[in-house]
Amino acid sequence: MYLTTKDGVRLYAEEAGAGTPILFVHEFGGNHASWEPQMRFFARRHRVITYAARGYPPSDVPEDVESYSQAIAVQDALAVLDGLGIAKAHIVGLSMGGFATVHFGLTAPERALSLTVAGAGYGCEKEHEDYFRQVSLDVADNFERQGAAAFSKVYGLGASRVQFQNKDPRGWQEFSDRLATHHDKGAALTMRGVQARRPSFWDLEDGLKRMAVPTLVMVGDEDDHCLQPGIFLKKTIPACGLAVFPKSGHTLNLEEPDLFNSLLAEFIAQVEAGRWLPRDPRALPGQIMRTS
Template identity: 70%
Template sequence: MPTITTRDGIKLYYEECGSGTPLLFVHEFGGDWRSWEPQMRFFARRYRCITFSARGYPPSDVPADADRYSQEIAVNDMVDVLDGLGVDRAHVVGLSMGGFATLHFGLRHAARALSLVVAGAGYGAEKQYEDYFRGVSLEVARKFEEMGAPAFAGVYATAASRIAFQLKDPRGWAEFAAQLGQHDATGSANTMRGVQARRPSLYDLEDELKRMAVPTLVIVGDEDDHCLQPGLFLKRTVPASGLLVLPKAGHTLNIEEPGLFNQFVGDFLATVEQGKWLPRDPRSAPAEIMKTQ
């Protein structure tokens, strides 16, 4: 079983396939390395694709102490995976929890990021919902511990932002829910407590984000309500960013709409590699409605 050992001694399971420019996939809270299978198959035709299970997600190690989980540690783990595989720079694609980690990777390690795809990132970012998000994150952690992953997965998988997926692709949604039920309850609880409940709001990072020059594609579903406004915020804040809104789509974008996701990410990567994904031209000032002189 291929693993990378992190700087603090945690073994992370990874898979890779293909050759070429490295492309690192970072999964969401409700997923694991398997969540990226549609992307691994598609992009391995042109890229060296790498996916891994975060700490707390078997077959990676599951530390029992919640203090060994944090946003900073999640980014360190991404760096350690790249270092362990001898990768200097990579395109990075993350969903939800992985999208937050991808954004923080760009802030802390811009020189190592060829580009960023930040999908479904927004939960807990809205200032008016900060307290609620932290509270419900701790409640989710408690439920995983009390009920166990197999039982609680059926509840978690029916959250509002997952319904669009369930309705349009019952088979795909059922696979997602089944894989969620195979997670480690301790790892899930500690991830909620250490990463989700403690991470800073995106709005608190505004000054840093304005200085981040990494080409960035932000993707949200139009039925993923708590990611829509953060998505607009990122578009207006990150200089070289574009915003893609997928219609009638929820949170689990890369497996809910794999065809559209792959198409637009593929176009984005190609544009970046041609040096054509540029910061917004200052002439297209957002305050201007019509030109009169």
């Protein structure tokens, strides 16, 4: 199906199942099909929705970089929910989609039953912020000049992707083949408009401290530039849990689908039971042992 955003962009979406809605928001290196292991698993007891971000066919590919931004990504997620008549949903995002999920919670907390933020953090570390912005522009240029079919062979073997290849060569190949089908211009504009311009989590600290939405952060222990941002989110968002996947990289939902699905299912169950609560005020971060 196609749903239309406020600025007239058509977004391709798929849904399955019935029950409490879950909206899956994909990463830069994937698309709507990247969530297939989750769509199949959670459709057993939920209404599950996945969609292709703008710039990712079969969704539209606007030609202007100003049509791509972190704020627009949130508005697109809301447009999908609005188009389907969904008032509230569990929002689940990976990487670029994880950033969109965080901003969804800051922008429209009343529309989120919960937030799951997986593999999000690139560009957040203040000491690497300038480098990340520049390398994002370089990646954009490479997608535009070389094309996704060629550049995917480089991008898909990043330092936090090889774990997936080592564990599951067939699954990684499927990921790589999907990456090769990216729209050359759409990928470049997404890198320039969304990735290279998004704010660090540290810049959002005040809002994150006030964000009451139940949140689960997932990160791979070899996804180095997401580890510290993940810990920061855990310490900053009041009702936040942190799950670290051992010997894992960036593409968590595909690299470790069983563990991802299990943790997400338990999280959603606790949220729906009203049992995913803010941190107990007695759990003082600075206390090592209580003496009195």
